[in-house]
Amino acid sequence: AACHAFRGPTPRNASVFLEPGHAYVYFIYGSCYMMNVSAEPEGIGAAVLLRALEPFEGIDLMERHRHTTRLLDLARGPGRLAGAMQIDRRLDGVDLCGSGPLWLGATDPERRRASRVGKSVRIGVTKELDRVLRFYERGSAFVSGPMRLRA
DNA sequence: CCAGGGATCCCCT
DNA sequence: GGGGATCCCTGGC
Numbered sequence: 001a002a003c004h005a006f007r008g009p010t011p012r013n014a015s016v017f018l019e020p021g022h023a024y025v026y027f028i029y030g031s032c033y034m035m036n037v038s039a040e041p042e043g044i045g046a047a048v049l050l051r052a053l054e055p056f057e058g059i060d061l062m063e064r065h066r067h068t069t070r071l072l073d074l075a076r077g078p079g080r081l082a083g084a085m086q087i088d089r090r091l092d093g094v095d096l097c098g099s100g101p102l103w104l105g106a107t108d109p110e111r112r113r114a115s116r117v118g119k120s121v122r123i124g125v126t127k128e129l130d131r132v133l134r135f136y137e138r139g140s141a142f143v144s145g146p147m148r149l150r151a
Numbered sequence: 152c153c154a155g156g157g158a159t160c161c162c163c164t
Numbered sequence: 165g166g167g168g169a170t171c172c173c174t175g176g177c
Binding site (some may be wrong): 002003004011026028029030031032034036049053077078079080083120123125126136 | 170171172173174175
């Protein structure tokens, strides 16, 4: 029920219904963009919100976009992530598996590390609070949310 | 901790 | 067609 697709398609959420691997970007709280990835076959509304990232490359650019040099604050939190990456509604609907302006790729082998995926309830929603639909890298300082949801 | 920000969509006129 | 509640938050007290 907390999914934007819950009440069916609208002009705003159309990208949620695209085939998997497309961007769904929306503006919220008068100040932030949220970056999501569509996640079910075309016509089915489902998407994953990107809540944080660990900066590896382009850190100087991210610092400029975010007006801070604090590495931990560059992209920790969904609004900050979009800010650091300069993601806005222009990227809504783009194919993230193609050669467009934004894409998802495999982790650089040199950056790969042993990690465990933790699961928890979601952050910032008010419906279906018991559902375990948040996934994160256990123990990472770059994960967003309260400490108890990062262990 | 909390105000602010603006788009969107509900639902009732 | 429009008022108002709501929104997967952030920065600055």
